[in-house]
Each structure stands twice: as structure tokens, then as C-alpha cells.
Amino acid sequence: MDLQIALLLGQDGITNGAIYALLALALVLVFAVTRVIFIPQGEFVAFGALTLVSLQTGRLPGTIWLLLALGTVIVLIDGSIALRDRQFRRLPMILLLNCGVPLMLGGALLALSPAGLPLPVQVVLALMLVVPLGPMIYRLAYQPIAGASVLALLIVSVAVHVTLIGIGLLFFGAEGSRTLAFTDISFEVGDALLQGQTILVVVASLVLIVALYFFFERTIYGKALRATAMNRTGARLMGISGTLAGMLSFTLAAAIGAFSGILISPITTIYYDSGFLIGLKGFVGAIIGGLASYPVAAAGAVLVGLLESYSSFWASAFKEVIVFTSIIPVLVWRSLKTRHVEEE
Amino acid sequence: MKPPAVAEERTVVLEVSELTVSYGKVEALHGLALKVHRGEIVTVIGPNGAGKTTLLAALMGLLPADGEIVYLGERQDAGRTVEKLVRQGMTLVPEKRELFAEMSVEDNLLLGAFDRYRGGHRDHLETMDEVFDIFPRLRERREQMAGTLSGGERQMLAMGRALMARPKLLLLDEPSLGLAPLIIKDIFRTVAQLRKTGVAILLVEQNARAALHVADYGYVLETGELSLEGPSRELATDRRVIESYLGLGGRQ
Numbered sequence: 001m002d003l004q005i006a007l008l009l010g011q012d013g014i015t016n017g018a019i020y021a022l023l024a025l026a027l028v029l030v031f032a033v034t035r036v037i038f039i040p041q042g043e044f045v046a047f048g049a050l051t052l053v054s055l056q057t058g059r060l061p062g063t064i065w066l067l068l069a070l071g072t073v074i075v076l077i078d079g080s081i082a083l084r085d086r087q088f089r090r091l092p093m094i095l096l097l098n099c100g101v102p103l104m105l106g107g108a109l110l111a112l113s114p115a116g117l118p119l120p121v122q123v124v125l126a127l128m129l130v131v132p133l134g135p136m137i138y139r140l141a142y143q144p145i146a147g148a149s150v151l152a153l154l155i156v157s158v159a160v161h162v163t164l165i166g167i168g169l170l171f172f173g174a175e176g177s178r179t180l181a182f183t184d185i186s187f188e189v190g191d192a193l194l195q196g197q198t199i200l201v202v203v204a205s206l207v208l209i210v211a212l213y214f215f216f217e218r219t220i221y222g223k224a225l226r227a228t229a230m231n232r233t234g235a236r237l238m239g240i241s242g243t244l245a246g247m248l249s250f251t252l253a254a255a256i257g258a259f260s261g262i263l264i265s266p267i268t269t270i271y272y273d274s275g276f277l278i279g280l281k282g283f284v285g286a287i288i289g290g291l292a293s294y295p296v297a298a299a300g301a302v303l304v305g306l307l308e309s310y311s312s313f314w315a316s317a318f319k320e321v322i323v324f325t326s327i328i329p330v331l332v333w334r335s336l337k338t339r340h341v342e343e344e
Numbered sequence: 345m346k347p348p349a350v351a352e353e354r355t356v357v358l359e360v361s362e363l364t365v366s367y368g369k370v371e372a373l374h375g376l377a378l379k380v381h382r383g384e385i386v387t388v389i390g391p392n393g394a395g396k397t398t399l400l401a402a403l404m405g406l407l408p409a410d411g412e413i414v415y416l417g418e419r420q421d422a423g424r425t426v427e428k429l430v431r432q433g434m435t436l437v438p439e440k441r442e443l444f445a446e447m448s449v450e451d452n453l454l455l456g457a458f459d460r461y462r463g464g465h466r467d468h469l470e471t472m473d474e475v476f477d478i479f480p481r482l483r484e485r486r487e488q489m490a491g492t493l494s495g496g497e498r499q500m501l502a503m504g505r506a507l508m509a510r511p512k513l514l515l516l517d518e519p520s521l522g523l524a525p526l527i528i529k530d531i532f533r534t535v536a537q538l539r540k541t542g543v544a545i546l547l548v549e550q551n552a553r554a555a556l557h558v559a560d561y562g563y564v565l566e567t568g569e570l571s572l573e574g575p576s577r578e579l580a581t582d583r584r585v586i587e588s589y590l591g592l593g594g595r596q
Contacts, residue, residue, distance in 0.1 A: 085423055220454060220461050227444045227455050234442030237404070238505070239430035239459030 007192040009309045015198045015267065016281075017305020018205035019045075019260045023282025024289065024301040025212060026253040031291045032229035033249040034242075035150050036142055039157040042279025043164040044130060044257025046272055049265035050172040051258075052126040052179045058115035062171025063129040064106045070136040071098035077140075098136070105129060119182065127258055134254025135247045142250075146242050161276070168272035176269040179262070201263045208259065209298065212252075225249060281308065281323060288330050290338075300330075355382040356417075357513050357544040358403070363411035365395075365402045372398045373568045376411070380513065380544045385535065387547040387555040387576065389589060390565035396548040397439055399565070400515045403546070404436045405429050416512065430459050433512035439521060441502040445491030449482055452490050452501055456508025468508065475504040478534060496527035503534070513544045520551040532558050552589035556580040564589075 023041055030038040047063060054061035075098045082090045105128060114122055141160050145152060185196035216222040228235040228245040236242065257279075261270065268274070285301025304323055311322040356379060363376040373395045380386045390396055402409040405426045413420040416432060444452050453475060457468035476483035479500040485493065490501055499519055506514060516535065520528040528551065536558040538545060549555035556562055556576040564572040564585060572584065579585050 220458060223447070223451055223455055224458055227447065230444045230446055231442050233438070234444060235455070236426050237430070237436050237438065237442060238455050238509070239427050239462070240455070241425075241427045 004192055005313065007190075009313055010306065011192070011194065011198055013306035013309030014302065015201050015305070016264075016308060017302035018202045019264050019278065020282045020285050020301035020304050021298040022205055022208060022256050022260045022301075023279055024285035024297040025209065025294055026256040027279075027283055027286040028289060028291055028294055028297050029225070030249050030253045031286075033225055034138075034142065034146070034153075034246045036153045037150070037157055037291075038250075038253055039154075039161040039276075039279070040137070040164050041253060041257050041282065042275030042277070043161060043168065044134070044254050044275065045261035045264075045278050046168055046172075046270055046275030047130045047133070047164070048126060048258030048261030049179065049270040049274075050168070050177065050261075050272065051129050052122060052262050052265060053177040053270075054172070055109075055114040055117075055122045055126055056179055057177075058113065060109060061126075061129055062167075063133070064102065064109060066167060066171070067102040067129060067132060067136075068099070068106065070133065070140065071102045074098045074136060074139055101132070119180070123262055126262060127255065130258040131251060131255045134250040134252075134257075138246050138250035143243055143246060146246060165273050165276070168275075172272050174272065176271040176274070177265075178267075178269050179265040181266040195267075197266055201267070204259075204263055208256070221248065277320070281305075284323065284327050287327055290334060356380070357382050357415070358546070359412075359414040360403070361412045363399075363402065363409055363413065365398055365407055365409045371568060373402065373409075376565075376570055378563055378570070378573075380546050382512075382544050383539055383542045384561065385539055385545045385547060385559045387549055387559035387562045388565050388570075389549050389552040389555050389562060389585075391589075392550060393567075394565045395568045396550075396565055397517055400436060400438075400517050400546070400548055404434065404515060406436075427459075430509065431463065433510070434515070435506040435509045435511035435513070436515040437502045437506045437517060437519065439517040441498050443490040443498060443501055443505070445489065447490055448487055449490060449493070449501055450486045452505050453482070453508050456505035460509060471508050471510060475507050478507070478537065479504050495523050496530065499523060499527075499531055500534075503531075507538075507543075511543055513546065514538070516545060516547045518549060518551075519547070520549060520554060528554055552585065553580075556585075 023045070027038055027041055030036055030041075051061040051063045054063075075094055078094045078098075079091060082088065082094060109125070114125055117125075137160060141156050142153065145156065181197055182200055183196040187194040187196070214222075216226055224235065224240045225245055225248060227238070228240055228242070232242065235245070257275075260278075261275070264270070264278075281304050282301055284304050286297045288300025288303070289295075289297030291297075304326070307326060308319060308323050312319045315322065358378075358380040360379070361377040363373060364371060365373040376399065378386065378388070388396055388399060398407065401407045403413065405424045405428070413424075415429070415434065444455065447455075450472070453472050454468060457465075457471060461468060476486075481497055482500055482504055485497060490498070493501060503516070503519065519531050519535070523531065532554050535545065535547065547555055547559060556579055559576040562574065562576040562579045563570050564579070572579065572582065574582070580590070
């Protein structure tokens, strides 16, 4: 391996690592706040990418149907609860948020013919289609059992994951696709060619990470999420309900997932089920951070990206094996390092 | 439209009757009745395991309860939740404090105003200044992580965080628990001062002497039932209270 190849692989590894880092952060966030191990995180990557593909190829993204279907179910459930409690004033809001907004989006898609729109508008449209799925899935799948054990929540996660994969196949078909490149600029750095798209992915990831940092450190809603992760009872007594925190963290996780998918879709061919493997690598990063530390999770995820890229050069058949085996020494190290404190 | 000041003094904030709380088939509280007025400190004293914490948890909506709870003139239905009660100005300072350990004192206080902020109020900075005036210690430690505070400071922070919500009814669960006598004195002096802000306080305490000293009215809770009640001065001189809770020192 000469320097040129090493640089190329490094570039590749960091690009993927940046995406894994974003997903790792989302996984840590969701777990810390809701204790849900969010396996469907990867599906948001695939849905984000493939929804953008649909928009660019002039098809109506299937995502809109899912949005409408979930919205309708939520209206039926929340609506009947509001009727039972005689809280009629809540009805218009429930209807508007869950059915009105998806209908307006659908109308906009039909009216605008998104294929001809500029790229940033397409990206915004794709995010608007995918991100609301996060809180909707929380409302339907997790909120009713929010107090259940981590294991029960994990089983629900597996179910949601399998369902979304199936829906993805139905909506987007079995073929993989790529979106149009955001930019075709490239730079010569020494011997190596630096792709503009790569720089874009890394910069966008960094910007998003910084934005998340500010959200958690500087805004009252970010602090409320951290507070819920630290002390659920304490947070509840301040009026920060578990439902609010869950909705908020799932919205963020969905946004991070969809955004990641949109970022990598010009570089990687995305299939309806590609998200799982991508999400799983983010998960390895999150595990390195013990599902608790954001910086360690992000660093671990970048490490996973590099490991994957270099092992694909030396032992491409064992690429995934090497990545996922690396979790074992991490787990051993973590279990040796943490002392188990007996409950008082 | 404001009622005259004298009438306001006697506004009932919380009125409970026939309150019964059960853990499964075990009744923890049975047929409780109590009343808290605006600007009044009411204490519920009693030994360990009498159900004091259960009472506060039930009032705060953390536990389901049977019976009638009228808060701010409104009868509470089965749909009451912690979040709704917080919105209506009821705040609990729990026995375990439940602070956000890895956050600064300032952030803990800020989150005390979370619900007001969400409701559109933007006066948290002024409220924080008021809280700092009540607990100057917290101002000194504003940057410090809550987890590194001393026991007394933690109790101050828990109370300060609750005050950030500008409560109408403050429920205090054993504020003296695990604190040194001098600090207990400090905390109770502050509780007495809070009366001036007009907040109604329901104080649950094992430390009967300190509690009766600051309170206007008191109840004695024994194995899930209220056995005695009266103005706290009278309770403090009641033979049964002295024998069970105050010991010999009460006669002095």
C-alpha cells in the first residue's frame, strides 16, 4: 500500500466515520432519554436517501403514504382520548399536525413536480417527509410502553425495524439508487484527489455535531433532554414529561438519520435495507462510548469508519467481520473497567 | 376584581378529604382530611413509615389515590398527572432531592422554570435572582455541578429549583433529612421566610420540633391515619405529641 492509497482509504474511512458518528450520537441520545435501543435508526438513513431519489427521479415518494397512514392512526387514538376526556380544544391541533400537515405536503409534491426544483429545496422536502416519522413511531410504538424494561423496548425496536424494512421494499423497490452529487468539485492534495463531496459530508457532519452541542448546552429544551436522561423523576417534577422528552429525542434521531442518508446517498448506493448495516456501525461506535458518552461515541464511530475502510483493502471479504469483532475487546475492556455497584 | 387582602389570606389552596392510597391490597393511607391556606405553612409530622412521603406522592399525582382532592378550587379527576399539576403551580421537593447531578446549579435552577418557559413566560432570570437572594450560597456556587454540593446545599438547590416554578403550593418532603442541626435551622428559617411570598407550604417532617416551630398548623400522621391536628403551638404543648415526638426537651 503506498501513501496515495492510504490517503484515499483514510478519506473514505473518515467520510463514512462522520456518518457513523452522527448515527452514534443519535443512538446515545435516544437511549439516554428513553432507554430505547433504536435499531430502526438505520431505516431513517435509507428512507432519507431513497425519498430524495424518488423526488429527483420525479416519482411520488412512498414515504408520504406512510406519513398519512401513521398520522391517521394517531388522530384516531389521540382524538378518541381527547373526546373521552372532553378536551375538545385539543382536537383541531391533533388533526392539523397528524393529518393536515402530511396532506399539505402531499399536495405540494403533486403541485410542484419536485424533480425540477433546486437541490436544497428537494433536500428540505425529503427531510419534511421523513423526520415526522420519528415522533409518530414514538407515539405509536414506544409511548404506550414507555415504562417497560429495556429488553421489552428492544423487542419493539426489532419489530419496528423489520416493519420499516418491509415498507421500504414496498415503496422503493429492490434496486439500489444514488442521488445526484451535491458538488463535483475536487482538489489535488499532493498525490491524492480530494473529493468535494467528501469534504461536504465531513463539514456537514461537523456542523451538525456543533449544532447539537449548542442545542444540549445552551437551550432549555436541550437541557431538559439531558435532565431527563440524568434523573427521570426529577425531570418529571419540573414538568418535563417523558412523552415530551421521547418525542423530542425521536424527532432529533429521525432528523439525524435522514440527514445522514441524504449526505451519503451521492457516494454510496443505498438499497431499501442498507440502513441497517450503516446504523449497526453507528451502534458499534455508540457501544464504544458505553451508550452514554457523546464524544467517545463519536470518536469510536470515526474509528469504525477507518477500520472498515482499511480492512476493505487488506481483507475485503472480512470487512464486516473485522468491524463487528472489534466490539468484543471493547466490551471486555468496558466490563473490566466499570465496577458494578450494588444497589443500595 | 381582587378580593380584599384579608379574605385572600384565608383562600384555601388545597383541601383533601377521605384520601385513601393503596399499594396493591395494602392501604398506606386511610381517610385523610387536611386543608392548606394561601400563605400558610402546614406540617404533617409522624414517625418513619407513617405514610408521609406517600401522602405527598399521592397529592403530586405520582401515585393514584381515592377520595376528594380540591386544588385551587378545582376538583381533581382521575386524569390528573404530575405535568398538569406542575402547570397549575404545585411543586414537590422530594425527599431524595432528585437533582440533575451532572449539571450546574444554574442549569438545575433554569430547569425548575421549564414549564413556565414552555408556557410562554420569559421571567426565569428575574426569578433566579430572587432565588439567589433567598439562598446566597447558591449564587456563590452557580457554576458548580449539583452532584458536588454538600447535603445542605443540595437541599437549598432542590428548594430553589422548586421556587423557580413560582409555585402556589410547595410540597416539602423531609427537608431536614440527613442534615446537620445548624443547617436544619437555616433551612427552616428559609421555609418560614417563604411564607411572605404568599406560597402555601405543606411540610412533611420527622423532625417534629423544627416543623412545629415554623408551621401555623399541624397534623400528626400515624400508620396511615391522622391521629391529631391543631394549631402548631397547641400541638407543640400537647402531652401526647411531646411524649411520642418531642421527648423531654419539649417541656422546657
